[in-house]
Amino acid sequence: MSRVSGVRRNRAPSAQAISVLRALAADPSRWRYGYDLATEVHMKSGSLYPILVRLADRGLLEATWEPGPEGRPPRHLYRLSAAGREYVAALPAARAGRTAPRLHLRWSEASY
Amino acid sequence: MFVLVVLLAGIAVALIRRRLQVAPAAPTARDDTPARLLGWAAGLLAAEQAEWGQAMLGELDRLDARAQRWRFAIGCAAAALVLPPWGRAAAAAGALAAVAAGGAGLFAYAHIRYGLGADAGTWVWAAILLAFLADYTLTASVLLRRSGAAGPGLAGGLFVAVAWLAVSGFTFARFLAPITWPWARPLLLIAVPAVVGAGGTLRGGSAAAGRRAARLAAVSAGLGLYLYGVIAVAALGAGGPPHDEFRTVASAVDDRLGNQVVFALVLLRLATATVGWAAAAATARLRRAGPAPALPLPARGPGPASAAARRAAQPGSRPARQDNLVSARPHRSDGAPGGIPAAAARRRRTVYLLLLCATVAAAVLLAFISWLRP
Numbered sequence: 001m002s003r004v005s006g007v008r009r010n011r012a013p014s015a016q017a018i019s020v021l022r023a024l025a026a027d028p029s030r031w032r033y034g035y036d037l038a039t040e041v042h043m044k045s046g047s048l049y050p051i052l053v054r055l056a057d058r059g060l061l062e063a064t065w066e067p068g069p070e071g072r073p074p075r076h077l078y079r080l081s082a083a084g085r086e087y088v089a090a091l092p093a094a095r096a097g098r099t100a101p102r103l104h105l106r107w108s109e110a111s112y
Numbered sequence: 113m114f115v116l117v118v119l120l121a122g123i124a125v126a127l128i129r130r131r132l133q134v135a136p137a138a139p140t141a142r143d144d145t146p147a148r149l150l151g152w153a154a155g156l157l158a159a160e161q162a163e164w165g166q167a168m169l170g171e172l173d174r175l176d177a178r179a180q181r182w183r184f185a186i187g188c189a190a191a192a193l194v195l196p197p198w199g200r201a202a203a204a205a206g207a208l209a210a211v212a213a214g215g216a217g218l219f220a221y222a223h224i225r226y227g228l229g230a231d232a233g234t235w236v237w238a239a240i241l242l243a244f245l246a247d248y249t250l251t252a253s254v255l256l257r258r259s260g261a262a263g264p265g266l267a268g269g270l271f272v273a274v275a276w277l278a279v280s281g282f283t284f285a286r287f288l289a290p291i292t293w294p295w296a297r298p299l300l301l302i303a304v305p306a307v308v309g310a311g312g313t314l315r316g317g318s319a320a321a322g323r324r325a326a327r328l329a330a331v332s333a334g335l336g337l338y339l340y341g342v343i344a345v346a347a348l349g350a351g352g353p354p355h356d357e358f359r360t361v362a363s364a365v366d367d368r369l370g371n372q373v374v375f376a377l378v379l380l381r382l383a384t385a386t387v388g389w390a391a392a393a394a395t396a397r398l399r400r401a402g403p404a405p406a407l408p409l410p411a412r413g414p415g416p417a418s419a420a421a422r423r424a425a426q427p428g429s430r431p432a433r434q435d436n437l438v439s440a441r442p443h444r445s446d447g448a449p450g451g452i453p454a455a456a457a458r459r460r461r462t463v464y465l466l467l468l469c470a471t472v473a474a475a476v477l478l479a480f481i482s483w484l485r486p
Contacts, residue, residue, distance in 0.1 A: 035171045035184065045168070046187030050195060053164055068170065075174065076167030 016043060017051045018091065021060065024080045025088040031064065031077035052078060060084035122386045125468060146185035147172060153189035156257045161195060168192070201262055205253040211335045212245040218342040219369060226349055226365040237370070244377045248331050255328040264315045265328025268308035272333035272384055275304045277340070284344035285351075288368055305329075305384040309391030319396030326388020330381040338376035345369055 013021065019041045024032060038048040055061040062081045065074045080088065150172055154165025168188040175181045219241060228234065256262045279296045280287040291297060305326065312325025345368045349361055359367075 033171065033174075034167060035175065044187045045171075045184045046190040049164060049168060049188060049191045053161065053195060063167075068173070073166065073170040073173050075170040076163075 013055070014051075016041075016047060017055060019043075020048070020051050020055065021080070021084065021088050021091070024061075024078065025085065028080045028085050031066075031079050033075055033077060037078065055084070060087055120382075121474070122390060123382075144181070146181040150185040150188050150192075153192040156254060157192050157195060158257070159259045164195070165192060201253075201256040204262060204266060205249070205256050208252045208332060208335055209249045211339050212249050215335065215339045215342050216242060216245055218339070218346050222342065222346040222365060222369060225346065226362050228362050228366050228369075241373060241377075244373065245335075248335050248377070252328065252331045252335070255324055255331065258324050260316045260321055261312075261324035261328055264308075264312040264321070264325035266332055268312060268325050268329030268388070269332030269336065271308060272300075272304055272329055272380075273336045273340075275300055276333075276337055276380075284348050287341065287344050288348065288371075301383040302387055305387035306391035308384065309388030310395040312388070313392045313395040313399070319392050322392025322395060323389050326392055327385050329388060330384035333384060334376050334381045337380060338372055341372035341376055342369065345372065 020037065020043070023037060023041050034048060034052065035045070037043075038045055041048075043051075052061065056063060056078075060081060060083055062079050062084075064077050066077055068074045147169070150165075150169055154162070154169060157165045168191075172181060172184055172188070175184055219238075222228075223230075223234070255265060277287070279291060279293065279300060280289075291300075308329045309322050309326040311322075312329075313319055313322030316322060316325065345365060349365055
């Protein structure tokens with residue numbers, strides 16, 4: 001297992017990032033695949049991966065590799081780190097009434 | 113003509129050699145267009161984010177439906193294209209795009225100023241020019257993001273451009289005139305690009321780095337010299353070096369504008385990239401003949417990079433690629449399990465070798481014919 005760290009910026013996560021965090025927080029101990037996560041939060045891969053990169057950079061996410069079958073590439077798995085769990089636990093108070101989840105996917109996610 | 117034949121043959125040989133070195137996909141590995149697209153895009157990621165490219169490829173590999181694979185690959189490729197860090201690469205790409213836009217703008221200005229007309233042929237030429245400039249800008253933006261390519265590539269481009277300008281005495285008139293110094297052509301078309309390719313290889317430590325440096329040098333020098341040439345044409349018009357006195361100013365300017373496209377955007381790029389490519393390969397081969405480089409130390413710490421390094425250190429694992437190229441196509445050197453049978457591999461290799469020999473023979477024949485012609 002590896003913990004992705006290295007905080008770069010402390011900008012507030014977008015509504016999409018929060019939806020990813022909440023999906024991960026539903027079962028914090030469970031490792032999740034990227035594609036399954038994208039399906040669950042109804043997000044395109046082009047939006048999900050920049051979010052995962054940003055969350056990992058902020059130390060909110062843990063990532064590990066699952067070895068693939070013979071000749072197949074390994075898969076990346078994600079779950080919340082301890083900091084991520086704390087962050088999500090603090091979310092309702094901090095973000096309630098301030099940010100409504102947005103339906104549209106934003107390219108700006110990728111510019112962080 | 114002779115140089116063009118040799119350069120085109122060089123490209124064909126390089127492409128065939130490249131195919132020879134690529135093993136067919138293992139039966140268990142996906143090798144369709146979405147995988148190749150994503151493999152290419154993942155290679156654009158910065159070194160510290162290369163693992164995210166591997167993560168995307170790992171997910172794509174588990175998808176079966178064709179439409180699903182396409183959607184996932186396109187989304188991830190778009191994400192890889194815009195993921196940071198861009199930084200100086202964005203500034204350099206922006207500068208090259210500005211040079212391309214300036215070249216296009218000056219081309220239009222010269223057309224209007226010298227009354228070159230706007231018939232159907234003009235629009236066709238304008239479309240071709242725009243396609244060239246767009247290709248240059250896109251290629252530059254891709255190469256600038258490759259790890260370690262920007263510095264040697266841009267420095268190489270500057271070197272190539274300065275060499276051409278130095279031979280023309282840094283004057284518009286001599287730049288537009290034919291080169292008369294006998295050693296200038298071999299120097300500019302062979303020696304200078306060879307220095308760029310060799311320098312890129314020595315700086316980057318691999319043939320791939322040298323090839324990228326040569327390609328970026330070709331693109332940046334081509335754009336820069338095209339802009340310089342169009343400025344020269346716009347400033348001098350039909351002046352400067354003598355032209356056929358029976359021709360009009362408009363036809364002389366039209367001819368010179370066309371020459372800039374052929375010289376800077378076609379010939380210069382072809383020569384610099386091809387010769388630089390060959391020089392990079394030769395330099396890497398010579399370096400390999402020397403003492404073996406030290407093995408890279410495994411990454412330490414809790415990050416995903418260290419996890420990948422630990423995986424790579426395990427017995428039987430595939431070696432990590434050192435040039436930040438994430439490819440969905442296994443190479444022979446990767447030792448990927450589950451390869452094709454040996455007989456089929458031999459047949460495939462024979463076909464490509466025959467193709468290689470035929471290309472070289474055709475190139476020699478064409479070069480000989482072009483040499484015989486007065």
